[in-house]
Amino acid sequence: MTKQLLAIIGLLMLLTMGxxxxxxPNEKVYATxxxxxxxxxxxxxxxxxxxRKVSEVPFETLEGAKVNLSDYRGNLVxxxxxxxxxxxxIKEIPMMDKIRRDNLTNKLVVLPLSIDEQYDQVAAFLTRxxxxxxxxxVDPQRQIDKMLPADVVPATYVFDGDGNLIGFLRGYLDWxxxxxxxxxxxxxxxxxxxxxx
Numbered sequence: 001m002t003k004q005l006l007a008i009i010g011l012l013m014l015l016t017m018g019x020x021x022x023x024x025p026n027e028k029v030y031a032t033x034x035x036x037x038x039x040x041x042x043x044x045x046x047x048x049x050x051x052r053k054v055s056e057v058p059f060e061t062l063e064g065a066k067v068n069l070s071d072y073r074g075n076l077v078x079x080x081x082x083x084x085x086x087x088x089x090i091k092e093i094p095m096m097d098k099i100r101r102d103n104l105t106n107k108l109v110v111l112p113l114s115i116d117e118q119y120d121q122v123a124a125f126l127t128r129x130x131x132x133x134x135x136x137x138v139d140p141q142r143q144i145d146k147m148l149p150a151d152v153v154p155a156t157y158v159f160d161g162d163g164n165l166i167g168f169l170r171g172y173l174d175w176x177x178x179x180x181x182x183x184x185x186x187x188x189x190x191x192x193x194x195x196x197x
Contacts, residue, residue, distance in 0.1 A: 072111070073161060097133075115144060115153060
């Protein structure tokens with residue numbers, strides 16, 4: 001009886017874990033065409049063969065204002081997942097902020113999203129690390145799992161101008177490399193206003 005009970009508990013844990021973590025979206029919207037040539041630094045970035053529809057969920061600014069992906073239609077959007085307990089994330093933040101600032105007049109938007117459960121401590125953490133001006137979003141309702149997998153941080157998901165997922169990179173990247181910005185400009189030209197066949 002004890003072995004059966006342990007087996008049932010183990011099965012329930014596996015089922016619960018599977019339900020709490022989002023899978024990569026699989027509803028295809030359109031074929032993306034030929035992949036752009038990637039510089040070596042971007043070798044782990046996956047440009048998808050088909051844009052994928054995602055379930056949109058609201059996030060919040062540190063001040064409590066609601067933010068949706070649809071607020072940035074007509075732009076290439078990089079959603080960068082990070083957490084206060086993730087050392088590589090802290091290394092990425094200044095680089096992601098530079099990309100954000102360098103592209104303020106372009107059709108490229110960086111949306112940092114803290115996945116910290118104690119979201120009310122994110123602002124103090126950023127201030128402690130001299131990153132108080134970093135305009136991160138938080139997810140107080142834990143909605144990200146309805147939209148994207150958040151089991152790896154840092155992770156950057158890239159969306160076209162219609163809010164469809166077109167690529168991703170899970171794990172740390174040296175976003176400050178000189179070849180990153182030109183590649184992002186190519187992605188922006190291709191996807192900020194995607195044309196459909």
